Amino acid sequence: MDLLIYSFLILICNFDLATTQEEFSGPFCGLSGNYTQNTDYRHNLDDVLYTLINTNNGFGFYNSTSGQANAAALCRGDIQPENCRRCVDDATRRIRQQCPVQIEAVGWYETCFIRYSNRSMGSINDLVVFYAWNARNVSDSSIVQWNKGVADLLSALLPEAAGGGQFRKYSSLNITPPGFWTIYGMMQCTPELSEMECSDCLYGAVSLVQPLNRSLGNTNIGIIVGPILAVVFAMIMVVVFFTFRRRRLKRNLLSSSSILEREDEDNGEMNSFNLSTIQVSTNNFSQENKLGEGGFGPVYKGTLQDGKEIAVKRLARNSRQGLVEFKTEVNLIIKLQHKNLVRLLGYCVKGPERLLIYEFMANNSLDTFLFDANKCKELDWAKRSNIVIGIAKGLRYLHEDSRLKIIHRDMKASNILLDNEMNAKISDFGTARIFGGNQMEAATDRIVGTYGYMAPEYAMEGLFSTKSDVYSFGVLLLEIVSGQRNNLYFYQDQPQNLLLMAWRLWNENKGEQIVDHRLIQTSAIDEALRWINIALLCVQEDPQDRPTMSTII
Incomplete structure (x- = not known):
């Protein structure tokens, strides 16, 4: 039976902390041993993890x-x-x-769970369980009420979760026994389970929730999590935890904003916009004005009173990661001036609002053209070549020609904006890092960026340098030449890994088969093959073997 592959420790229905990914729990790296490099399983695993993010069923399940x-x-x-x-x-x-x-692994955040294996998910019956306790005791007089409250809550949760539809099997409830604290609970199954399978699985998890028993020394409020089964738990601790967390976060936001305002006022290099001006220009951040959403938060189109069009990036509320990115982007981009970098016009800090105001790019981002079946026809070979050269010049400026050596760390098609003449401008510097002096490399535990564009040493070890940006440029270059996403590449109507297929075709002297078939009439094949050759040099496994951006240009 295909048991649930997912669970979470904490739930308060009105709080959404997905933007504060702080601890990756586990991971359990499996008992099936290790794979070796350049094996079929390694390539298969690369494929499934590249494509996983694009398989959402619409309700948070990926397969x-x-x-x-x-x-x-x-x-x-x-x-x-x-x-x-x-x-x-x-x-x-x-x-x-x-x-x-490792051949198989399991890991989770507070808000999502992931697993991969060489076994079908339907054959995995492993049970991973861990316990945590709230240090707050239940008094002797309250034990009966507590146990009854938990039992009633679990009994109400189970049929609601199991009876969910084919897209989501989830329930969350809370109850407040007379004279007692509110008890919160949640259950969830993977949606492909039948109602009976989900119910059986949840019953098994519920059986592991032991009633409080003073004679057994069980005096604390218990929480149980079964990551391969279902989540069944009740808690008081969460209310205290989240209240403290939210208050602490609010204090940090306030203190950070005051520091930010002082820094910006001191340097005198940035325009400060009034919040009311931005609200009017974006029709109060209306849905009709929304251009999209990224890791920073939503982006809106605005029109100032003088008719000038702007793009407004709005920091997502309660986003600690976003605040760091906001400060990084402001402090970096005010020091950068290049025709192939998007121009920051100003900022706005008012109360909880953090806004970045950019020049408006009439043609949106490269991905909206490159991966659209109709709009991609507008990208003939001349336009694509111009875009590639623009990106390369922008990266060279960041790495070698600006006052600072800057590693972008998230080069991808959606971060390349196009003006009304289809010139490329690199955007989104929220994850960028500055290198000082002769620094060549740095390491981090906080991996940011987009899987599929990341250099292997960065994705696996947290090591980044100008050469990790070069790797991302190579992936992007292959996408521009082929017209397909690196994680959704099709060759002879079969899904493939773009990088692996490009290497194979190149080694078989079939490089022209990588070129977008819509370009055959407008492209110089020799030039296209030269771009493919450069791209493959950029995505070599050893960073030292990759060229610099000045060498590429």
Whole structure:
């Protein structure tokens, strides 16, 4: 029976903390041993993890299979879609980093869970259980009320979760016994289970929740999590934890904003916009003005009173990660001036609002053209060549020609904006890092960026340098030449890994088969093959073997 592959420790239905991914729990790197490099399983695993993020069923369940490799992920039922996607994307990177050569692995954040294995998910019956306790005791006189309250809560949760539809099987409730604290609970199954399978699985998990028994020394409020089964738990501790966390976060935001305002006022290099001006220009951040959403938060189109069009990036509320990115982007981009970098016009800090105001790019981002079946026809070879050269010049400026040596760390098609003449401008510097002096490399435990564009040393070990940006440029270059996403590449109507297929075709002297078939009439094949050759040099496994951006240009 295909048991639930997912659970979470904490739930308060009105709080969404998907933006504060702080601890990746586990991971359990499996008991099936290790795989070796350049094996079919390694390639299969690369494929499923590349494609996993694009398999959302619309309700937070992801499932991907390639050869012997199987991967699945599930988000907590109350998490917003964009935050769910971010969580799964980050968990995919972290699990490969922490289990680099293991055949199977399991790991989770507070808000999402991921697992991969060489076994089908339907054959996995492993049970991973861990316990945590709230240090707050239940008094002798309250034990009966507590046990009854928990039993009533679990009895109400189970049929609601099991009876969910084919897309989501989730329930969350709370009850407040007379004279007692509020008890919160949640249950969830993977959606492909039948009602009976989910119910049986949940009954098994419920049986592990032991009633409080003073004679057994069980005096604390218990919490149980079964990551391969279902989550069944009740807690008081969560209310205290989240209240403290939210208050502490609010204090940090306030203190950080005051520091930010002082820094910006001192340097005198930035325009400060009034919040009311931005609200009017964006029709109060209306849905009609929304251009999209990224890791920072939503982006809106605005029109100032003089008719000038702007793009406004709005920091997501309660986002600690976003605040760091906001400060990074402001402090970096005010020092950068290049025609192939998006221009920051100003900022706004008012109360909880953090806004970045950019020049508006009439043609949105490269991915909206490159991966659209109709709009991609507008990208003939001349336009694509111009875009590639623009990106390369922008990266060279960041790495070698600006006052600072800057590593972008998230080069991808959606971060390349296009003006009304289809010139490329690199955007989104929220994850960028500055290198000082002769620094060549740095390491981090906080992996940011997008899986599929990341250099292997960065994804696995947290090591980044200008050469990790070069790797991302190589992936992007292959996408521009082929017209397909690196994790959704099709060759002879079969899904493939773009990098692996490009290497194979190149070694077989069939490089022209990588070129977008829509370009055959407008491209110079020799030039296209030269771009492919450069791309493959950029994605070599050893960073030292990759060229610099000045060499490429």
